[in-house]
Structure formats: structure tokens, C-alpha cells
Amino acid sequence: MAEYKLYYFYVRGKGQVIRYVLEDNDVSFEDIVVPLWSEEIKQRCLSNQGLYSEDFANFKPDWQSKEWQELKPKTTFGQLPYLTGPNGLEIAECYAILRYFGRKLNLYGNNDIEAAKIDMLLERENQTITEIFKSLFVKQDNSARIESTKICDTLVIFQKLLEKNNKGEGYFVGDKVSIADYAMLDLLDACISLSSTMLDAYPTLKAFYNRMASREKIAACKATEKYKSFYIAGNLGLK
Ligand SMILES: N[C@@H](CCC(=O)N[C@@H](CS)C(=O)NCC(=O)O)C(=O)O
Numbered sequence: 001m002a003e004y005k006l007y008y009f010y011v012r013g014k015g016q017v018i019r020y021v022l023e024d025n026d027v028s029f030e031d032i033v034v035p036l037w038s039e040e041i042k043q044r045c046l047s048n049q050g051l052y053s054e055d056f057a058n059f060k061p062d063w064q065s066k067e068w069q070e071l072k073p074k075t076t077f078g079q080l081p082y083l084t085g086p087n088g089l090e091i092a093e094c095y096a097i098l099r100y101f102g103r104k105l106n107l108y109g110n111n112d113i114e115a116a117k118i119d120m121l122l123e124r125e126n127q128t129i130t131e132i133f134k135s136l137f138v139k140q141d142n143s144a145r146i147e148s149t150k151i152c153d154t155l156v157i158f159q160k161l162l163e164k165n166n167k168g169e170g171y172f173v174g175d176k177v178s179i180a181d182y183a184m185l186d187l188l189d190a191c192i193s194l195s196s197t198m199l200d201a202y203p204t205l206k207a208f209y210n211r212m213a214s215r216e217k218i219a220a221c222k223a224t225e226k227y228k229s230f231y232i233a234g235n236l237g238l239k
Pocket of ligand 1: 013014072078079080081092093094095
């Protein structure tokens, strides 16, 4: 029986970074993919119509799947991701789960300074990917999303920070992979969803992305039909 259960929806959203960490570090876990929407709403999301901020004014609980309506009140904050584990462990909030595994799996740097740098990157990465998610709820094309989130300015800074460590040839912090690297991989996945050529302007970041994405277990995860079926977020059909 798996040691942990990770509950998240059929999207990458705020769950994929945790899936990456667990897959890449051989953690025994059950990846419980919870349907978010009723079939009708799901089809609407995946069609060109999408589901945008203004649509939520008419939100009805039965838009959500029966499974999610049942599970929601049992989770800590009524949202996913949500993790359960040994000795009654229950953790909600993506970055709390990420940091838990960071400490447990030695993915949190070699000392306090490295840990602080990892925290710094996680904070800004979270802010950035959250802006991207918010932009998906606005009816606009992807170039307007790239413009409005100022993602390109942030990528310039992330690339400079990467280049300051080991000439950008390794990881973001120190000499071994950390939770910041998995978070960056997930962010860069989101950037590529907005524009397949987006990383071309940032060669060091692009090389980092390719190194992370081609780690054996990450590549295997990305090659599964399950992963390939995931959208960037639950409100529209954008992979
Ligand atoms: N601050 C939370 C946000 C979690 C969150 O927004 N979860 C969304 C999916 S990404 C959710 O559960 N939506 C369904 C709902 O609220 O009923 C985190 O970072 O984990």
C-alpha cells in the first residue's frame, strides 16, 4: 500500500509540481485524480467556450463533480492539492506540501543560506504561476496573457539568477536538485503552454528546462497518457 495519497484534479495546476517531486524521488504515493467538474461543465471548459471569471457569477455547486462535492468538506481548506500520509498526516496548500517533501527528501539545499534562496525563488515562482493561472480566467488570447502577466520580465530575472549559480549549468541553488528546480520546471511548462517558442529568448533557462524535463523519471512521467491528458488548468482546454 502506498505511503501517501495525493489528491488533485485532472490538470497540472497546483498539483503537478508535487507529482514531479514524488515521481522523481521514488516516493510511494497514490496519485488520486479527482474529477473537478460535472461532465457537462467539463465539456464546456474544454470547448472553445471555456469558463471565465464572469461565468462564476452564476456558479452552482452542481457544476462540480459528485466526487469533488463529497471530498471537498473532508479536506482542510476545501481545496486541492491535499496530502494524507502515515500517522494521520494531512497537509493542504501546494507549497506546504512541497516544503514538507523538500525537508524530508533533502531537496532544500545544503545550509540555511541555500534554504533561504530556495524560499526566495519559491515565493516569486508562486507569484508568477498564480498570475498565469489568473490570466487563464480572463477571456483573451495567449499573447495578451503573456503581456498582462509580465512573465517575460520575470524570466529575464530568473535566468540571471540561474546564471549566477555554477554558470547556469546546473541547478538554481547549490550543487544539487531542490524543490525550487521542480517549481521552475512546472512554471516553464506553463510558459510553454502559453507559447511553444517562449523559452527561445532565454537559452540558459531553456537548457535548464530541457535538463529537468529529461531527468529519467520526469521524462517517464511526461510520457504517460495520464500526464498528456492534463490541461494547464481546469477552466479551459489549454495543454
Ligand atoms: N492556496 C492553495 C490554492 C488551492 C486551489 O486554488 N485549489 C483549486 C484548484 S488549483 C481548487 O481546489 N479548486 C476547487 C474548489 O475551490 O472547489 C494552494 O496553493 O494549494
